[in-house]
C-alpha cells in the first residue's frame with residue numbers, strides 16, 4: 001500500500017505529517033511513501049530531501065489523494081479534502097470528531113476509515129502515539145519562549161557591573177502536559193517559577209522541576225484528580241473564590257503568567273480576571289494557552305497579541321506547535337508512524353485495522369461506512 005501526505009491547506013499551518021525520517025521507518029513497514037510537492041517546505045524539509053529518503057514527490061494534492069491508500073495529515077480535512085475520501089482509503093489526522101459533524105457525515109458517506117489522532121487513548125501503551133501530548137509539550141515550551149520575547153528583561157537574576165538584576169517571577173496556571181513543559185522551560189531559564197493546579201497530586205512533579213507549588217488557604221482538599229482519570233472537573237464556588245483570592249495576591253508580584261487550564265469538553269475556566277491584569281506591573285506578559293477554548297484570561301483575544309492600557313502584553317496565539325514546525329512535524333510524524341506500526345503487525349505494507357485493539361478502536365471514528373465515535377472505554381490502562 002502507499003501512504004501519502006499532502007501539503008496542509010489551513011492558513012498559516014507549517015507542520016507536515018511525514019518527514020524524511022518517518023518515511024524511512026514507514027518503508028521498513030513495507031509501505032511506499034509519497035508527498036505532495038512542497039508539503040514539507042514550511043517545516044524545513046525540501047522535496048529533494050524527501051526524494052533522497054525514497055519518497056515519491058507528487059505534483060498536485062488532487063493526484064496525491066487519488067494515488068495513495070492511506071493519507072496522513074495534521075489538520076482536520078476541509079471540504080475539498082473530504083470529497084477526496086473513498087471507501088478504499090484510510091485517513092489519519094486530527095479530526096475533531098466531537099465538533100465536526102459535517103466531516104464525520106462526509107467520511108461515513110464516503111465509506112472511508114478515519115483515525116483521529118486526538119482520540120488516541122491516554123494509556124501507557126499508547127504514549128508513543130499521543131499527539132495531543134507531543135503538541136502540548138511544544139506549546140508549553142514555546143509559550144515561555146514567546147513570553148520571553150515580549151518581556152523586556154532577563155529571566156535569570158544577575159549581578160553585573162552595571163547593576164543587580166532580580167530574577168523574573170513566572171506563574172504557570174495548570175500543570176498538565178503543556179504546563180509542566182512550561183515549568184521546565186521557565187526554571188531552566190532561571191526564573192522563580194510558581195505553579196498551580198486543581199489536582200494536588202501534581203505538586204510533587206512541580207516541585208521536582210524546581211518550581212514552587214501554590215497552595216490555597218482552603219479547608220477542603222484540592223480536588224482528587226485520581227477520581228477523574230487525571231483530568232480536572234468543575235470546581236465549587238468556594239474553591240474558585242479561594243483560587244481567585246490567591247491569584248489576586250500574586251498578580252502584582254509576577255512578571256509572566258502562562259495559563260494552560262482546561263477541563264475536557266468545556267469552555268476554559270476564567271481564572272485571570274480584568275482586575276488581576278490591571279494589578280500587574282507594566283511590561284508583564286500573559287500567554288493564554290487556553291485561548292482556543294475561550295481563554296483563561298478575561299482579556300485574551302484569540303490569535304492576537306494585545307497590550308493593555310497599563311502595559312501588560314496578552315498573547316492569545318493558537319498556533320504554537322506550528323511556530324516550531326520542524327520540531328512539531330518530527331514528533332507528530334513519529335506519532336503517526338507508531339500508529340502505522342500498530343496497524344501493520346506483519347510489516348507487510350498492508351493495514352490490519354483491528355477493531356479489537358483498544359488503541360486502534362479508540363482512535364477510529366469512522367469504519368466501513370459507520371460512525372464509531374465515541375468509542376467504548378479502553379479495557380486496560
Ligand code: NAD
Pocket residue numbers: 121122123124126127130133136173174175176177178179196197198199229230231232233235260261262263264269271
Ligand atoms: P488538560 O490540557 O486537560 O488541562 C491542563 C491542566 O489544567 C490540567 O492539569 C488540569 O488539572 C488543569 N486545570 C483545570 N482546571 C483548572 C483550574 N481551575 N485551575 C488550575 N488548573 C486547572 O490536561 P492534559 O495536559 O491533557 O493532562 C491531563 C491529565 O492526563 C494529566 O493527569 C496527565 O498526566 C494525563 N496524561 C496521561 C497520559 C498517558 O498516560 N498517556 C498522557 C498525557 C496526559
